[in-house]
Amino acid sequence: MNRVITACAAAIATALVLAGCSAGQSVDLGDTGGSGGALNAAIGGEPDQLDPQKTSSYFSFEVLENVFDTLVEPDENLEMQPALAERWETSDDQLTWTFHLRDDVVFQDGSEFSSADVVYSYRRIIDEKLANAWKFSTISDISAPDDSTVVITLTQPTPNLLSNLGGFKGMAIVQKANVESGDIATAPIGTGPFSVSEYTQGDHITLKANPDYWGGAPKLDGVTFRFISEPATALAALKSGEIQWTDVVPTQQVDQLEGDSSLTLGQEPSSDYWYLALNEAREPWSDVRVRQAIAYAIDRSAILKAVSYGTARENQLAIPEGSFWYTPYDTYSTDLAKAEKLLADAGFSGGTLDMLATSDYPETVTAAQIIAANLEPLGIEVNIRQPDFSTWLDEQNNGNFDMLMMGWLGNIDPDDFYYAQHHTDGSSNAQHYSNPEVDALLDSARVEVDKDKRKDLYAQAATIIADEGSYIYLYNPAVIQAWSPSLTGYETRADRAIRFRDAALND
Numbered sequence: 221m222n223r224v225i226t227a228c229a230a231a232i233a234t235a236l237v238l239a240g241c242s243a244g245q246s247v248d249l250g251d252t253g254g255s256g257g258a259l260n261a262a263i264g265g266e267p268d269q270l271d272p273q274k275t276s277s278y279f280s281f282e283v284l285e286n287v288f289d290t291l292v293e294p295d296e297n298l299e300m301q302p303a304l305a306e307r308w309e310t311s312d313d314q315l316t317w318t319f320h321l322r323d324d325v326v327f328q329d330g331s332e333f334s335s336a337d338v339v340y341s342y343r344r345i346i347d348e349k350l351a352n353a354w355k356f357s358t359i360s361d362i363s364a365p366d367d368s369t370v371v372i373t374l375t376q377p378t379p380n381l382l383s384n385l386g387g388f389k390g391m392a393i394v395q396k397a398n399v400e401s402g403d404i405a406t407a408p409i410g411t412g413p414f415s416v417s418e419y420t421q422g423d424h425i426t427l428k429a430n431p432d433y434w435g436g437a438p439k440l441d442g443v444t445f446r447f448i449s450e451p452a453t454a455l456a457a458l459k460s461g462e463i464q465w466t467d468v469v470p471t472q473q474v475d476q477l478e479g480d481s482s483l484t485l486g487q488e489p490s491s492d493y494w495y496l497a498l499n500e501a502r503e504p505w506s507d508v509r510v511r512q513a514i515a516y517a518i519d520r521s522a523i524l525k526a527v528s529y530g531t532a533r534e535n536q537l538a539i540p541e542g543s544f545w546y547t548p549y550d551t552y553s554t555d556l557a558k559a560e561k562l563l564a565d566a567g568f569s570g571g572t573l574d575m576l577a578t579s580d581y582p583e584t585v586t587a588a589q590i591i592a593a594n595l596e597p598l599g600i601e602v603n604i605r606q607p608d609f610s611t612w613l614d615e616q617n618n619g620n621f622d623m624l625m626m627g628w629l630g631n632i633d634p635d636d637f638y639y640a641q642h643h644t645d646g647s648s649n650a651q652h653y654s655n656p657e658v659d660a661l662l663d664s665a666r667v668e669v670d671k672d673k674r675k676d677l678y679a680q681a682a683t684i685i686a687d688e689g690s691y692i693y694l695y696n697p698a699v700i701q702a703w704s705p706s707l708t709g710y711e712t713r714a715d716r717a718i719r720f721r722d723a724a725l726n727d
Contacts (some may be wrong), residue, residue, distance in 0.1 A: 256724025570599025
C-alpha cells in the first residue's frame with residue numbers, strides 16, 4: 221500500500237483481455253532464455269491497473285515488482301542500494317544529488333534507457349500530481365546533463381530522499397511512449413527482469429523472462445500470477461502442485477503448516493500496519509471525542525485473534541516495536557464506560573455507521589464484524605459494505621464512508637508512515653484530518669538530518685495523531701507466504717516486495 225494498499229486515489233483502468241488460457245493451462249512463454257521453469261503463483265486479488273505511478277493496489281505491486289526498476293532499491297535489510305543508478309554523490313550542503321546511471325540498461329521492447337527517462341518519469345509524477353508527488357515536495361529541479369547522469373536539486377536537506385526514490389515501485393522509471401499510447405495500464409514496458417506477455421481479466425497475468433535484463437536473465441522462464449482470494453483454495457492449489465507460491469495463507473493454519481514438509485513457510489515481521497479511519501468531513505466523526513469513543517470501544521485483542529491467530533502484534537501507533545523509530549503508546553484500552561462518557565459529552569446518542577471493508581482483504585470484513593458487535597452497546601449500528609478493492613478505492617476517494625479499515629504496506633522511512641496520511645495537505649489524507657501542530661512537526665521531521673532529533677519529532681506527531689484519532693491503529697501483521705520446496709532462490713521480505721528475479725524451479 222506505500223508499496224501497496226495506500227489511501228490514495230487510483231482510477232481503475234479497464235483491463236485489456238488478450239488471447240488467454242484457463243487457469244489450469246500452461247502458457248507458452250516462447251524463447252526467454254530462462255532455465256528454471258515457469259512459476260505459477262497465487263495472489264489475493266486482481267490488480268486495478270499496471271501503471272506503477274498511478275496504482276495504489278498491493279496486488280498491482282506484487283506483479284510490478286518484477287516488471288519495473290527504480291533508481292535505487294531496498295535490500296533485504298531495507299537499506300537502499302544501487303539499481304538503475306550505480307552510484308551517486310551529494311553536495312556538502314546536501315542540496316544537490318548527482319546520480320550516475322548504468323550503461324547496460326534497455327527497456328523490454330529493446331529501446332534504449334537514458335537519463336531522459338528518469339527526468340520524464342519524475343516530472344510526470346510531479347506535473348500530473350500523482351499519488352506519490354508528495355515524495356518530491358523538496359525537489360526544485362531534475363535535470364539530465366548527459367545521457368547517463370541525473371541531477372536532483374533540493375530546496376532543503378532531505379534525509380529520506382533515497383527511500384523516497386526507490387522504496388517501492390510506485391516510483392518506477394516508465395517509458396514515455398508506453399505512457400502516451402495509454403498501453404501502460406494493461407501492457408506496461410519497464411526495464412525489469414520480466415515483461416508482461418498476457419493479461420486475462422479476472423483470471424491471471426503472465427510474465428516472461430527478460431533475457432536482456434541488466435542484472436542478468438532470470439532463471440525462471442516466466443511467472444503466472446493467478447487471482448485467488450480464498451486462502452483455503454490457494455493452499456489447496458499449492459499442495460496439489462497447481463501453483464508453487466502464494467501469499468494467500470490462512471493464518472489459522474500457520475502452526476500446522478510450520479510442520480508440513482510438503483511446503484516451505486516463510487514468516488517475517490513487517491513494518492506494515494492496519495488501521496481504522498473515521499471520515500472527519502462528516503458529523504459526528506468530526507468531533508474528536510466521538511473518534512476517541514470508538515477507539516475505546518473496540519476490542520483490539522479480539523480483532524487480532526480473529527484475523528491473525530497470534531501472527532500479528534497489537535500496536536496503537538503505526539511503527540512496530542523493534543524499529544529505531546518505535547514510540548511506546550498504550551492510551552486506549554477496551555473501556556465502554558469511558559466511551560459512553562465521551563459520546564455523552566459530544567451529545568451523540570447513537571445512530572448508523574457506514575463501515576467500508578473489502579472482500580479482497582477478508583481481514584477487513586472479519587474486523588468489521590467484531591467492531592459492529594463492539595459498538596452495538598453504544599447505540600451505534602454498523603452497516604458493513606464489502607466491495608472489491610477497486611470499488612473500495614473509489615468509495616474512499618469520493619468520501620463515501622463513515623469508517624474504513626485498510627493497511628499501509630512496505631513502509632521504510634518514518635515519513636512513509638505519517639506525512640501523506642496525516643498532514644493537512646497529505647495526498648492520502650482521506651479522513652480529512654488537519655492539525656497545524658502536526659503539520660509543523662511532520663514538515664520539520666522530514667528535513668531534520670539529526671536522527672535522534674528526527675525521531676523525537678515523529679514521536680510527538682504520532683502521539684497527537686493517535687490521541688486525536690486521525691487513525692485508530694490496530695496491529696502490525698507478519699509477512700506470511702508459502703511455496704513449494706522446488707522453488708529456490710526466493711526469500712520472504714519485511715517490505716513484502718515479491719522478487720522472483722533470482723528464483724528457480726527445480727525438479
